[in-house]
Amino acid sequence: MKTKTTSSVFLYFIKRFSVVAVLILAVSAWALLTQRTQYHKIVENHEVDLVKSNISAFNSWLESDIEYTAILAGLVEEQLTGPGDPYAQRENIAELFSIFGSRCKGCVQLRYFSPEGMELVRINIDAGRPVRVAGNYLQDKSERSYIKEAAKLKDEVYISSFDLNMEFGKVVIPYTPVIRIVKKVYAGGMNSGFLVINFSGDILFKIFNEAGVESFGDLFLVNDDGGWIVGPDETYSWKFLFKPKEGLLEQGFPEVWSEIKNKNDGQFAGADGLYTFDSLSSNSFHYVLRQDVVFSEGWKVISRVPNESLVVPRRNIMFILLAFLVIMLGYLFWRQSAVTVASEEIRLALEDSEKIFMDVADAAGEFIWETGPDGSFVFVTGRAEDVLGYSAEELIGRSPFDFVDEEYSWDVRKEFLDAAQFGNSFNGLVFRFVNRDGRKIWLEFNGVPVFDAEGVVTGFRGATSDISAQKKALQDLQDREDMLQSISDSVQDALVLMDEKGLVHFWNPAAEKIFGYRADEMLGESLQCCFHAEDNLLPENLGNTDNYIDGLLSSYGSFTVNVRRKGGDVFPAEVLLSPLRKDDQWWVVGTFRDVTERKEAEDKLRKLATTDSLTGLSNRRFFMESAEDALERTRRYGRDLSLLMMDIDYFKTVNDMYGHDAGDDVLKGLSKTGLKILRNIDVFGRIGGEEFSILLPDTGLDGATLVAERLRAEIETTKMNTRSGSLNITVSIGVATYSEHTKTLEQLLKAADIGLYAAKEAGRNQVKVQLTLEGSSDE
Numbered sequence: 001m002k003t004k005t006t007s008s009v010f011l012y013f014i015k016r017f018s019v020v021a022v023l024i025l026a027v028s029a030w031a032l033l034t035q036r037t038q039y040h041k042i043v044e045n046h047e048v049d050l051v052k053s054n055i056s057a058f059n060s061w062l063e064s065d066i067e068y069t070a071i072l073a074g075l076v077e078e079q080l081t082g083p084g085d086p087y088a089q090r091e092n093i094a095e096l097f098s099i100f101g102s103r104c105k106g107c108v109q110l111r112y113f114s115p116e117g118m119e120l121v122r123i124n125i126d127a128g129r130p131v132r133v134a135g136n137y138l139q140d141k142s143e144r145s146y147i148k149e150a151a152k153l154k155d156e157v158y159i160s161s162f163d164l165n166m167e168f169g170k171v172v173i174p175y176t177p178v179i180r181i182v183k184k185v186y187a188g189g190m191n192s193g194f195l196v197i198n199f200s201g202d203i204l205f206k207i208f209n210e211a212g213v214e215s216f217g218d219l220f221l222v223n224d225d226g227g228w229i230v231g232p233d234e235t236y237s238w239k240f241l242f243k244p245k246e247g248l249l250e251q252g253f254p255e256v257w258s259e260i261k262n263k264n265d266g267q268f269a270g271a272d273g274l275y276t277f278d279s280l281s282s283n284s285f286h287y288v289l290r291q292d293v294v295f296s297e298g299w300k301v302i303s304r305v306p307n308e309s310l311v312v313p314r315r316n317i318m319f320i321l322l323a324f325l326v327i328m329l330g331y332l333f334w335r336q337s338a339v340t341v342a343s344e345e346i347r348l349a350l351e352d353s354e355k356i357f358m359d360v361a362d363a364a365g366e367f368i369w370e371t372g373p374d375g376s377f378v379f380v381t382g383r384a385e386d387v388l389g390y391s392a393e394e395l396i397g398r399s400p401f402d403f404v405d406e407e408y409s410w411d412v413r414k415e416f417l418d419a420a421q422f423g424n425s426f427n428g429l430v431f432r433f434v435n436r437d438g439r440k441i442w443l444e445f446n447g448v449p450v451f452d453a454e455g456v457v458t459g460f461r462g463a464t465s466d467i468s469a470q471k472k473a474l475q476d477l478q479d480r481e482d483m484l485q486s487i488s489d490s491v492q493d494a495l496v497l498m499d500e501k502g503l504v505h506f507w508n509p510a511a512e513k514i515f516g517y518r519a520d521e522m523l524g525e526s527l528q529c530c531f532h533a534e535d536n537l538l539p540e541n542l543g544n545t546d547n548y549i550d551g552l553l554s555s556y557g558s559f560t561v562n563v564r565r566k567g568g569d570v571f572p573a574e575v576l577l578s579p580l581r582k583d584d585q586w587w588v589v590g591t592f593r594d595v596t597e598r599k600e601a602e603d604k605l606r607k608l609a610t611t612d613s614l615t616g617l618s619n620r621r622f623f624m625e626s627a628e629d630a631l632e633r634t635r636r637y638g639r640d641l642s643l644l645m646m647d648i649d650y651f652k653t654v655n656d657m658y659g660h661d662a663g664d665d666v667l668k669g670l671s672k673t674g675l676k677i678l679r680n681i682d683v684f685g686r687i688g689g690e691e692f693s694i695l696l697p698d699t700g701l702d703g704a705t706l707v708a709e710r711l712r713a714e715i716e717t718t719k720m721n722t723r724s725g726s727l728n729i730t731v732s733i734g735v736a737t738y739s740e741h742t743k744t745l746e747q748l749l750k751a752a753d754i755g756l757y758a759a760k761e762a763g764r765n766q767v768k769v770q771l772t773l774e775g776s777s778d779e
Contacts, residue, residue, distance in 0.1 A: 014386040017330060024329070028322050029184035031247065032312075039312045040274075043216050044267060047276040047303045050215055051265075054301045057207045057277045059285060065106070065181055066157050066293060072100055073183045075194045076112060080187035087250035090121050097123040098130035108165070108178060109198035115191050117142025117151075149296060150182040150194055156292040158182040162229055162299065164238060175238065177229070179199035192377070208301075217273060217305035224281070224298045226250050226257050230679045250431070260300065260736025274305040319721035320425070370461045375399045378459070387466045405432040405440055421456045423449050430467065442471045498584060499600070502526050514573075515595055516566030530563050544615065556588075560595065572599045612686040614664055623685030623693060627745050630697050631682070634738055641738040642704030644694040646711065649730045650766040651690035658724040663690075665722035666729055673718050677711050701737040701769065708733045708767040716765060730765035732756055741772040 038289050079092045097110040101123050112121040119138035124131045141147050142710045157737035160180035164171045177324055185192050212219040221230040226249035227240030240247030250257040257271055265278040281298030367384040369377055388403060404412045408431040419426050425448040427638040434445050447462025453644045494514045497506035503526060507519040515530055556577050563573040580587040593686040610622035634641040655663040674684055696704050719726040734755025740750045755770035
């Protein structure tokens with residue numbers, strides 16, 4: 001018999017569990033494959049973005065260095081075309097190099113060469129300090145490749161290969177990776193030599209190393225020939241400079257080099273991992289100033305993610321969990337199969353049981369009972385002793401009313417009497433009873449009447465269960481709801497519950513305090529009264545805003561928005577909206593926090609980042625950003641736009657005679673004077689030591705000239721109070737306006753700068769208008 005039962009359980013188990021096991025394995029295989037595909041896609045996209053980011057950083061670094069070189073070349077040409085003998089000109093160039101090099105981050109050496117390649121001026125930058133090299137140490141560099149290649153060019157900028165700094169034919173120790181940027185300089189239309197600036201690659205390499213930490217693998221940098229600049233380890237880097245044949249990517253990774261050498265960018269799977277690469281060369285270099293640039297070589301940034309890094313993290317743990325799940329499900333299915341088979345055997349064995357057990361089965365409970373005509377127990381079974389503490393023998397002959405708590409005694413009697421009188425069954429009668437130990441418990445009674453042959457009720461049959469745990473759970477739930485209500489009443493953030501139509505169903509005291517509306521004013525109403533489109537959108541975007549609140553409240557997550565109080569005050573609020581599904585309906589739970597103080601602190605930080613610390617005017621970066629925005633609006637809407645360049649006359653004399661403290665006071669006084677003249681929409685910025693620039697939106701040439709004259713006259717007549725006494729200063733101003741000749745910010749600045757220098761050459765304390773980028777200024 002036992003063998004037959006075991007066989008039946010096994011067959012039942014195999015029939016049910018095999019389908020589930022196959023389904024679990026199929027779903028698991030699909031999930032693992034999907035996870036692997038998604039993980040590979042994440043790695044691929046991440047590495048592409050990382051490589052492009054490094055190329056962009058490289059591009060930006062070169063762009064800024066080229067800009068510095070072009071600016072310095074222009075200043076050198078001015079010195080060469082100015083008065084004085086060659087010795088004086090070289091002295092001036094040396095001073096110019098010292099000032100420029102000490103302020104240019106990353107500049108390590110500045111040199112001026114003769115057309116034949118002989119060094120005429122050389123300034124080394126050591127820890128930010130300029131050191132001029134004596135004449136007897138100047139070298140003939142005519143045989144260097146960067147001199148030869150630059151000599152073939154006209155006005156282009158030449159970028160040398162990336163290598164290590166060398167002096168007298170030897171690599172300087174410690175290694176200093178440098179790029180040399182070369183530009184011809186002209187005087188009177190004739191080639192007057194070369195400007196060569198050595199820029200340290202340390203900043204770029206720092207960015208490169210920081211980016212490498214974010215990679216799933218390793219980042220490499222090679223030149224066009226595959227020479228390792230940054231290799232897998234230090235033994236690879238720069239090796240091509242000393243052992244050309246051994247220091248190439250092709251030597252260690254021939255298949256990789258054959259794949260990428262003739263391509264600008266791409267991604268492919270190699271034998272040892274995933275490779276992603278991008279290039280920077282003359283063809284791919286982006287330079288906003290449109291200066292022609294010639295590269296000696298190009299570079300490639302390569303990312304390699306080894307195969308072991310392409311494995312989904314914690315995959316083995318997932319396999320273990322899957323095996324554990326299958327085993328546990330198998331165990332549970334086996335137990336269920338055993339129970340099912342046993343239950344079926346029991347059901348067959350009990351088909352002929354007495355009807356009493358069928359009646360009792362209809363009133364399932366923890367213990368089964370029957371009462372006689374006098375209401376006393378005539379039959380008790382089940383766990384009566386576990387519930388009441390009395391055995392079945394002790395309960396026979398006693399009435400259920402003997403154990404009822406006095407508080408509920410009459411209610412229990414009434415229910416039983418009514419059921420006996422009308423012959424009704426009863427279900428779910430819950431009353432408190434007292435067990436043998438004196439402990440009060442909650443019992444639920446379900447029963448059916450027992451009739452005699454004449455239809456008279458002679459007793460009841462039923463089942464009783466102990467629901468003390470359920471009652472306690474309900475009480476705990478109520479206590480928890482009370483606690484949550486107390487928490488809601490005490491939190492500082494506004495808590496709001498809204499239905500899918502946006503109507504408010506919960507409004508805590510903090511919401512009353514923050515918004516100014518009482519709960520009885522908001523329940524059942526929309527939040528439209530607190531959110532207005534005009535508080536958050538620009539005037540040109542205030543079109544159809546009828547559904548503004550619906551669109552806002554559908555933006556689940558965290559965001560900041562301007563909110564209006566009942567009194568009309570508008571304040572910034574941090575909002576967190578979370579969806580909630582309840583009773584087949586979507587709800588929205590929202591928290592609102594007043595972040596006025598935080599916004600004010602952010603505004604202060606923003607002001608510190610956009611203003612000049614000495615004068616309080618716009619700093620150079622913010623001025624340039626504002627100018628670009630204004631220029632874009634001018635192009636879009638066809639408005640006027642003018643720009644002034646202003647420089648204090650003989651400011652160096654002020655510093656030399658009265659000290660830099662007095663010079664600072666003059667700069668502050670000039671700023672206050674200028675702000676009194678200018679409008680609120682004008683942008684007044686300090687872009688250099690004593691050089692200022694003023695952006696005049698919606699102002700044509702005549703208006704800009706008038707403003708410039710007013711500024712000049714006001715500054716001339718205003719005494720500047722300094723710590724060394726009152727001083728009078730004058731300024732020279734160049735005026736430029738937006739036109740077909742000056743369509744870009746660079747062109748506007750250059751035109752105004754030409755006008756400024758024209759004013760200085762004409763005797764200073766003047767205003768000069770410059771309409772083009774060529775020729776003399778217009779009066």
